[in-house]
Amino acid sequence: MSVDIDELAKRLETQVLEDAKEAFSETVIEYAYNPRNMGEISDADGVGKITGTCGDTVQIQIRVENGRISESGFITDGCGTSIACGSMLTEMITDKTIEEALMITSDDLLRSLGGLPDEYVHCSVLAVNVLREAIADYRELRSNKQT
Numbered sequence: 001m002s003v004d005i006d007e008l009a010k011r012l013e014t015q016v017l018e019d020a021k022e023a024f025s026e027t028v029i030e031y032a033y034n035p036r037n038m039g040e041i042s043d044a045d046g047v048g049k050i051t052g053t054c055g056d057t058v059q060i061q062i063r064v065e066n067g068r069i070s071e072s073g074f075i076t077d078g079c080g081t082s083i084a085c086g087s088m089l090t091e092m093i094t095d096k097t098i099e100e101a102l103m104i105t106s107d108d109l110l111r112s113l114g115g116l117p118d119e120y121v122h123c124s125v126l127a128v129n130v131l132r133e134a135i136a137d138y139r140e141l142r143s144n145k146q147t
């Protein structure tokens with residue numbers, strides 16, 4: 001019996017998407033399949049990188065101009081949810097002041113994503129912690145330049 005690999009792959013992809021739609025909001029699926037701001041940015045002013053307890057690593061880079069985050073990018077080797085979280089979070093912080101970005105919580109991120117299944121909530125916590133580390137890195141680099 002011959003197997004049409006392309007057809008099989010298409011069916012599998014459809015099945016995976018159907019399963020995902022049952023567990024995740026439309027927003028999560030959209031942001032995971034069409035990531036925003038994924039990749040490194042040049043001349044970042046602050047970088048945060050954390051490996052979560054799940055073993056996945058997320059990195060966020062920010063560029064700050066006139067006290068506002070003008071650009072950001074993220075990289076992850078983690079799950080699709082971490083892609084959705086990085087995508088949404090980097091959109092949420094664009095044009096925010098450092099102080100405003102620091103006030104974003106994982107609950108805010110969850111709300112923007114339309115929620116996550118309990119077992120994936122930690123992905124949003126990881127993303128927000130990485131952002132905070134990137135901001136701490138920015139502040140440290142800035143204070144070192146001033147001294």
Ligand code: FES
Pocket residue numbers: 052054055056078079081082120122123126
């Ligand atoms: S970031 Fe590790 S499971 Fe989502």
